[in-house]
Amino acid sequence: MTLYLPYALVVWLFLVGVFGIVRSRNLIHAVLCLAVVQSSTYVFLIAIGFKRNAGAPIFSADVPVGTPAVDPVVHALTLTDIVVATVVTALILTMAIQVYRITGTLDPEKLRPMSG
Numbered sequence: 095m096t097l098y099l100p101y102a103l104v105v106w107l108f109l110v111g112v113f114g115i116v117r118s119r120n121l122i123h124a125v126l127c128l129a130v131v132q133s134s135t136y137v138f139l140i141a142i143g144f145k146r147n148a149g150a151p152i153f154s155a156d157v158p159v160g161t162p163a164v165d166p167v168v169h170a171l172t173l174t175d176i177v178v179a180t181v182v183t184a185l186i187l188t189m190a191i192q193v194y195r196i197t198g199t200l201d202p203e204k205l206r207p208m209s210g
Contacts, residue, residue, distance in 0.1 A: 100141035107134035121190040121200045125183060132179040136172055143168025 107130055114127030148162040194200055 100137055104134045104138045104141065107137065119201055121193065121202060125186050125190065129183055135175055139168050139172040139175065
């Protein structure tokens with residue numbers, strides 16, 4: 095049962111975040127819900143890289159050959175995902191501030207269509 099628990103958490107976080115984005119009446123709230131969706135990817139990547147009874151991927155002469163180790167690429171991808179999510183969140187919040195300055199509202203329903 096505990097093998098599938100992280101994946102159930104991923105699905106739950108993703109669905110809660112998507113539900114929040116769909117039901118959002120404020121751009122800032124939508125950005126926070128997007129952060130929840132992005133956090134589900136962190137849990138997903140860590141769950142993929144997890145290996146029971148495995149050590150750190152540091153090998154030396156003291157470690158016997160064939161010792162199980164955790165895959166470091168997945169952890170590096172998780173760190174990269176965190177950095178990308180931070181940049182995307184900052185960019186979207188900056189755009190929300192500009193939308194508020196121009197239109198005076200953060201409600202997506204009240205924003206008029208853009209004309210080219």
